[in-house]
Amino acid sequence: MSQNYEELDFKKTPIGDLMLRRRRMFQLGDTDIYEVKLGEHYLMTSLFHESESQLARIGLDKTDHEELDIIVGGLGLGYTAAAALEDRHVKSLVIIEYLDAVIEWHQKHLVPLGKTLTEDSRCQIIQADFFAVSRDDTKSFNPEFPDKKYDVILLDIDHTPTHVLNQTNKHFYTEQGLSEFSRHLKKGAVFGLWADGAPEKAFCDHLAKVFSHSESHHIQFENPITGGSSEGTVYTAIRK
Known part of the structure; x- marks a missing residue:
């Protein structure tokens, strides 16, 4: 009990x-x-995680690649990765997490999805700074495969493109930062981002300049704490 x-x-x-x-x-x-x-x-909370699951489902729905190599930026409680692994097209999934403690929670099964992720042979968790790696296209998100590019990259770390956990993350959400990051994607691959609140026009404009096609998806979901609903945005973009 x-x-x-x-x-x-x-x-x-x-x-x-x-x-x-x-x-x-x-x-x-x-x-x-x-x-x-x-x-x-x-x-984050396990009480409502529709946003994390929607990020995976919407992001993967945007690709027509048959076998998917995926990066998930930010482990959290694992809901984005777990939802992605439900897709039969997923061949490999690498989670990039900055904080060692969060990785340990899953390895020690302290959180509900720890066993699900750590026992799936397609899934690997790597301790690294997602934003630092994204700036350097001479490195891969997975050091074992330094030249590898990916079919889908899903990101859920900061609250929004302008409300970030660490000021050094801000560069990623600029046109230059997105351009640097895009080189980690295969041609025709998908970038998906979850953010709180309504779509931000400035960020949508940056996506439109860097990628061949981009969209913002307004998501609403029940909030059991407030008794009402909460909102967020899933941004998706396709590499040229």
């Missing part, structure tokens, strides 16, 4: 104090809720 509140892990990291906790809410009965905080920011 779980406690009503339990701190499962706490670590100091280069970008703030990181906490994983499990709790229950009276109105939800015996449902265990897993939450991640970074400093004062709530990064």
